[in-house]
Each structure stands twice: as C-alpha cells, then as structure tokens.
Amino acid sequence: MKGFKKYVVYALGEIILVVIGILIALGINDWNENRIKKNEQEIIAKAVLKQMKRDLYQVEDQLEYMEGEEEIYDLFLTDRELNENENIRKLQRGPFLITTGFKILHLETKTLELLKQRNYTKTDFNEILDKIEIQYVYSHEKLEMSEKIIVEELLANLEHIKSNYDWYYKLVTHGNLDVSEFKYFGSADYRNRVAHMSLVAMDGYQYDVYELSEYLCKYINDLELVLE
Numbered sequence: 001m002k003g004f005k006k007y008v009v010y011a012l013g014e015i016i017l018v019v020i021g022i023l024i025a026l027g028i029n030d031w032n033e034n035r036i037k038k039n040e041q042e043i044i045a046k047a048v049l050k051q052m053k054r055d056l057y058q059v060e061d062q063l064e065y066m067e068g069e070e071e072i073y074d075l076f077l078t079d080r081e082l083n084e085n086e087n088i089r090k091l092q093r094g095p096f097l098i099t100t101g102f103k104i105l106h107l108e109t110k111t112l113e114l115l116k117q118r119n120y121t122k123t124d125f126n127e128i129l130d131k132i133e134i135q136y137v138y139s140h141e142k143l144e145m146s147e148k149i150i151v152e153e154l155l156a157n158l159e160h161i162k163s164n165y166d167w168y169y170k171l172v173t174h175g176n177l178d179v180s181e182f183k184y185f186g187s188a189d190y191r192n193r194v195a196h197m198s199l200v201a202m203d204g205y206q207y208d209v210y211e212l213s214e215y216l217c218k219y220i221n222d223l224e225l226v227l228e
Contacts, residue, residue: 041125042227044118048129049223051111056216059209062105066206072097073202076194094185095171098157098197104147105209112136128226132219139212146205153200157193 075082075090076097082090093101115133118126162168167181184190 041118041129044114045125045129045223045227048111048114048132049220049227051108051114052132052216052220052223055108055111056213056220058107059105059213059216062103062209063206063213065103066202066209069093069097069102070202070206073194073198076191077198091182091185094190095177095182096174098193099154099161100158100172100174102150102154102197102201104150104205105143106147107140107143107212109140112140125226128219128222132223135215135219139208139215142208143205143212146200146208150197150201150205153197157197160193 072089072093075086076094112133115129115136118129158168158172161171161184165181165184167177169175170177170181
C-alpha cells in the first residue's frame with residue numbers, strides 16, 4: 001500500500017513537472033511570437049516613418065505652390081490699382097489660373113498600404129500607428145472630396161470658354177492670345193469664377209492641406225520618439 005502511495009505521489013509529481021514544462025514552453029513560444037510580431041511592427045513603423053517624411057515633402061511643396069497662387073488670386077480680386085509688375089504677373093498667370101494651370105496634391109496611398117500590412121497586436125508601435133492610420137483615412141477622404149470639386153470647377157470653366165470663344169485651342173495648347181482675346185480674363189464673369197475658385201481652393205482645400213501638414217509633423221515626431 002505504501003509502495004502504491006509512493007507511486008501515485010511520484011506519478012503526480014511527474015505530471016506536475018510535465019504541465020509546468022508545457023506551460024513554460026507555451027510561455028516561451030508566446031514570448032517568441034510576440035517578439036516576432038513586435039519586430040515586424042517595428043519594421044513597418046520605420047517604413048511608415050520614411051514614407052510620411054516623403055508625404056510631408058509633397059504636402060509642403062503643394063502649400064508653397066498654393067501660397068504663390070494665392071497672390072495671383074488677390075491680384076484679380078483686389079479693388080486697388082495694380083502696379084506694372086503686378087499687372088504683368090496677372091497677365092501671365094491669368095488665363096491659366098482656373099483653367100489648365102491649377103495643381104492638386106494627389107496624396108500617395110503608400111503610407112496607408114504600409115499601415116494595412118501590420119498585425120494588430122497591442123504594442124507601443126501599434127498605438128501610434130492606429131492614430132496615424134485613422135488620420136490618413138480621414139485626410140485622404142477630405143482631400144479627394146475637395147480635389148473632385150476643384151476638377152469639376154476647372155472643367156466647367158474650360159467648357160464655358162470652349163463653348164463661347166474660338167480661341168479655346170490656344171488656351172489649352174498654351175498658345176499666344178492676342179489683346180482682344182485677353183479681354184475675357186479682365187471681365188466680370190472671369191473675376192467671379194476666380195472668386196469662386198478662391199473660395200473652393202484657397203479657403204477650403206488649402207486649409208485641408210495645411211491641416212495634414214500639421215498632423216504629419218506631429219506624428220513624425222511621435223513615431224521617432226517611439227522608435228528611439
């Protein structure tokens with residue numbers, strides 16, 4: 001009987017050791033898996049950071065362009081008398097300002113594509129990457145909506161000129177317009193169209209681009225801190 005008890009105790013001890021061994025192995029396996037996932041997230045985080053810096057360069061270039069264009073809009077919309085240099089700038093840019101010469105951002109989707117490749121295990125990387133992904137989705141939607149409206153306005157302006165003026169072909173091929181053809185760009189109709197595009201692009205779209213630049217600067221800084 002005593003021998004049997006010893007056997008039972010021994011057997012239980014063996015079982016407990018096996019269970020402990022399994023638990024340790026599972027723990028090590030979980031730790032390894034989490035470490036692998038964290039390493040994968042770190043690689044993605046570094047790629048996202050690199051792409052965000054490219055996006056910021058693109059966004060800042062767009063803002064610089066729009067700030068220059070804003071000056072031309074002001075020349076069309078001001079009631080003060082323009083000096084010679086201002087009149088020259090107005091003449092040079094005027095025909096293309098709201099027809100064939102407007103540049104939009106077309107923000108790349110590469111950052112979003114990188115973010116969607118990650119696993120969603122909770123880590124310090126994922127907390128900041130979650131915020132970045134939410135911001136990118138929001139910014140893409142806002143910018144695409146604004147860009148669609150701007151393109152529609154540009155096409156409407158071109159359609160108006162095509163339907164009413166026989167020098168349309170010169171405009172779209174950047175040909176030389178004569179003095180009589182330039183008169184339209186000093187008309188009340190064109191000024192109203194410039195005012196409307198200023199409202200859509202300079203007030204609305206420009207703010208969206210500026211807002212994105214602010215978020216990019218913030219999240220680039222935040223991600224760099226996490227990656228240190």
